[in-house]
Amino acid sequence: MKDHDHALALAAAVRAAYDADAPLEIVAGGTRRAFGRSPAGAPLSVAAHTGIVEYDPTEFVVTVRAGTPMVALEEVLGRERQVLMVDVPRFSAASTIGGALAIGLTGPSRPYSGALRDAVLGARIVSGTGEILRFGGQVLKNVAGFDVARLMVGSYGTLGLLLDVSLRVARCADAEVVRDLALDWRTAHAALRRWEGALPVTGACYADGVLHVRLAGREERVAAACQIIGGEAGEPTLFHELRDLRGPFFSQPGDLWRLLVPSDAPWDPQETLIDWAGAQRFWRFSGDPQPVLEHAARYRGQAMRLLGADRSQGPWAAPAPATMALMARVKAAMDPRAILNRGRLYPDW
Amino acid sequence: MNENAEPNRRPWPAAFMRRLGRILPPDGLLQKSADVAVYECDGLPVYRARPLAVALPRTVAEVGQVLALCTEYGVPVVARGAGTGLSGGALPHPEGVVLGLARLDRIVALDPDCRLARVEPGVRNLAISEAAQPFGLFYAPDPSSQIACTIGGNVAENAGGVHCLKYGLTTHNVLALKFFTADGVLHEIGGPTGEAPLDLAALLTGSEGLLGVVVEITVRLRPRPPATVAWLAAFRSLEDAAASVSQVVSEGIIPAGLELMDSLALSAAQDYTGIRYPEGSAAVVLAEVDGDDLAVVLDGERLRAIFMAHGAFALQQASRDEDRRRLWLGRKSAFPAVGRLAPDYYCMDGTIPRRSLVPVLTEIAALSRRYGRPVANVFHAGDGNLHPLILYDAAIPGQLERVEALGADILRLCLRHGGTISGEHGVGVEKLDGMCAQFSAAELAVFHALKSAFDPHHLLNPGKAVPTPARCVEPGGMHVHEGRLPFSRLERF
CATH class of the missing domain: 3.40.1020 (Biosynthetic Threonine Deaminase; domain 3)
Known part of the structure; x- marks a missing residue:
């Protein structure tokens, strides 16, 4: 697998978009673009940001760049007879781990080994202002700071651009x-x-x-x-x-x-x-x-x-107005100018 | 009105107190000095402060009204469960209200078929498992205070426990939350499987009461495993014991619990409980495997082989409830047992990758010698969550300061090995300086922005969990602000 760190370039691109008030659509393998509403903005690809940052099989934790294809990650894990802790959907060989986390779907293993978000220990992201931030870590138990890493899962890329994630992995079944x-x-x-x-x-x-x-x-x-x-x-x-x-x-x-x-x-x-x-x-x-x-x-x-056929409809109906307003404030805390995947989950943010 | 008011405190308007009293039941508002004194600290009593009042609502509606009133008057609110927290998270604000939630203690619904329970925040952790027991179910996170601590506090702290290696922390076992924001507006998030457009439950869990006040929690229940076997392995060196723990997990065995006690902790537990550990034990590893009969036999065989390969000189196993309880007794009572070795102890909570167990324990021993303070180790080895207990006597001038310096060194050591300053006890007031070491200014700014998104006037548990930028003047390291320890003015016991 190619090992390329494009974190600084990605952060600079988001920063430039923030300065110009010009929204970005985060893409990588492009296999999940049909999920969610149609976002505004020019595509920014994470696909070249690939590779394993750290992998110690004895720890059962892998830290991987978001543009890494799922199949490439599974090949690396498979050599150590390990697998991701949960079933994660992929739609072609191009599907990336970053895309999987952004959409946040968990496959049939959900009731038995937890949700995809449960496997996330930490993440490095680019915020909506173009800053590189790290939340969580590489250990199972970690209660320092708000759990922003887990918040990223299933947020459709509206809160931050994922750079790399630390995931729990499991032993491959015999x-x-x-x-x-x-x-x-x-x-x-x-x-x-x-x-x-x-x-x-x-x-x-x-x-x-x-x-x-x-x-x-x-x-x-x-x-x-x-x-x-x-x-x-x-x-x-x-x-x-x-x-x-x-x-x-x-x-x-x-x-x-x-x-x-x-x-x-x-x-x-x-x-x-x-x-x-x-x-x-x-x-x-x-x-x-x-x-x-x-x-x-x-x-x-x-x-x-x-x-759905109608891309003006989002995946989730709006919750109660006060809760919707709270979610919008959370979005603004992470991405104040709504640069990232604007409109993908809800109109305007 | 404020008979307990101190000169430097700002008294509240009389109208605020009148209205607060009207919201609450007759016995639900405490103001007298003797009454509020009970609430002046949590499980970390080196930090103490008296609140101006303690509000003890009985209903969800009352909680919302108290919050709305406090927002109207700009009064800080510190929510509290049983007060068993270990980082000063429930330390009162001297100009604020303590919102005690222990009276909201109803199990609203228990659905054995769907494996879930809806409970109010004041329900004790163990009470959930007790209610689920007749259906063969249990609630997995089991902090050592589970007999007393409340589920609301567990959510605030993202509580762990012995079994979280296999069953996860609180955050992995919460499916839905009802909570108030500071303005008294009720929000409902999550659902039968915990899914949501934005995972606000992940943010709320472990937020130490800074983001909202949780008033109903839907937790996941699990079936009790048909078989459970506990193992005790005695080693002649701490290093061998730690290495065996790393190997157990690296071989893909996931015990329900995997704990380690060093010689100081063992001798304390022996004296305290009367249990005899094998003569010559420098360290003991406790492992519990559960599942079907076949699984515990297969796991047990491999545990035995790993322990023997790492030089275990004595092995015991227990499968009957009573025998297992006996095997665990020393571990479960280790903290109070160590508490008898010295007038005070300081409990650390750093977490490290398992591969670093041996070097970190070796360095802690060296630090212990250098500072001249004994350190007992009794901890969740399987998930790398250390609990070094530093023994000291606060009555001896200068000793607490040295202990805090030693503690800061241990936390730095954890960070250097890729770990974290708090595995399960929370930041509270105790580890604010450690937060400066673990997070950059930009990351702390995001925490503050999220805080403001939930609580724009910073009325919920202000000053806890996330340090202000001013406090972190020395990026990347712990520091003593203005030449003083951060809490040198506080009473110590």
């Missing part, structure tokens, strides 16, 4: 299998509850009356777990497709919605795919989003439009 079980959703959910913490389940999704369970870990434990849960051998690549939003369901037309609900919410005919052991439901739905929002609200959940 064995991984997928088992399919024909069950109704209630029975499937109850089974997942029984297995959680007792069996090496690392992913569980439900579609068309079939529960798909991914088991991963040491050979002995995976073999024993297969015996216990039964079912039939499933498609080994299913969870990779799910992680990357590929496969038959994701090729259907319509806006792609995520509904985040309590995991025991009933199966709804509108949704064709349940992930995260029940807590994440995918819907294909276009037009007035009211039914989606109402469905989420019924279960005290949330709805997020992940991909």
Whole structure:
């Protein structure tokens, strides 16, 4: 992998944009530009800012530049039989770790090994004024200062330009299998509850009356777990497709919605795919989003439009006005002139 | 009105006190000197200050009204849970109100199927696990004060504990928050999975009461693992023990807890609890593995091999609850045990990468000799979170100053090894100077800007957690401001 540090050039570019009051669209691999609203401004590419800053496999922490492609990072980790702690989507070989963090999606491993933000220990960023800042660190426990590193995850690049991040990594599983079980959703959910913490389940999704369970870990434990849960051998690549939003369901037309609900919410005919052991439901739905929002609200959940035809609509509906104003002030604290990805999450910032 | 007012304090308008009294229940406003004295410090009693009043609301609505009133009059507010914090984060403001939240202690909802609990901030940490127990669930973060500390305080400090190596800190276990900003406006963030447009919960958690007052917390519950085995390995050198810890984690085993005690801590724990550690132990490593039966057997075999390879001369294991409790007893009571070795001790909280455990412990021993102060080490070795306990006697003039200098040297050592000045106890008032060493002026400016975004008049816990630029006049190093220690005027006990 190429090892290039462009931090100073990137900071200078942001500083110049700040001085000129000219917004920038942060890009790298360009595989996530369809997420969020259409931002204003000229593209500023982080793609050349690549390489591993520090990696000590015995610490299970890697510090990597944001422009590094996911596949290149995984190759480096793989040589030490390590992997990222959570499933992180990638949409082509060009997808970068910086882009993944900016959009902040976590794949099917979410209920079992945490969210992508949970794997973040620290970050170096360029603020909206062009300053290079470091938050967090390379250790698991760190309570000095506000947790700005974690705040960056899922902020769609609106709070800062990521330079490099320190991530927790994990040991690569010796064995991984997928088992399919024909069950109704209630029975499937109850089974997942029984297995959680007792069996090496690392992913569980439900579609068309079939529960798909991914088991991963040491050979002995995976073999024993297969015996216990039964079912039939499933498609080994299913969870990779799910992680990357590929496969038959994701090729259907319509806006792609995520509904985040309590995991025991009933199966709804509108949704064709349940992930995260029940807590994440995918819907294909276009037009007035009211039914989606109402469905989420019924279960005290949330709805997020992940991909939509109308780029004037953002991923998240505006929260209560006072909270919206608070978020706008947080944005202004990090990026006072709204230089970075202006309009990507919400209009005007 | 202000019978406890000191000459240099600005009294509040009588109208403020009248209105404050009207908001709160009859027993919810303390003003008498004897009543507010209870609140003059937290778990770090070298810092003390009396607030002008203590407000003890019973409802969320009352909390909002108190905050709105304080904003109207520009009165500082220090929110407080059980007051078990270890960095002076709940130290009262001498011209402010302490907002005690311990009476907001309802478990609002507990949903075993969805693995979550909604609780008020005054609920004790352990009470959540107790309520979840009948469903086979528990709340994972377990600070050593868990019997007393509140979940609201845990959120403020991003509390850790023995089990966070495997299960994460508070921030990894909070899914949603309801909080007031200083103006008394209520905000709700997060959801069933913790997702949000901006991760304000990440900012709030560990913000030490500077950004908002949390009034409801949705936490994640986990199933109790079917099997748990605790291991105790005794070593003839501290270095061997530390090296074994590094190897355990580097081999990919993630114990639920992985702790280390040195000889001074061991002898203190022996005297305090009556537990006997293997004769000749220079250090002991405690490891707990949990999971299904097969997982604990497989992990156990590897732990045994690693400990033996690093020269462990005695190994014990325990799987029954009662036996495990006995194995852990010395560790759990190590702080009070060390507290009997000297009139005072100063507890540090730096964190370092595990690979630096051996060199850092060696350097701490050298510093201990150079300063002539004994240091006991008992800490969360698995995540590199050190707790050197420096023994001293505050009654001897000059000793506290030397101890603080030694502590500052230890924190610098942690930073030099790529670590941090606080792993889990927070900055509070205690480590403000360390913040100057860890962060640049531009980074501190961002913290101040974020503070202003939440609290434009800086009324929430002012002066804590983030130092002012003026305090950090000597960038990159700890310093004594104007030739005085930062808190030399404060009483010490």
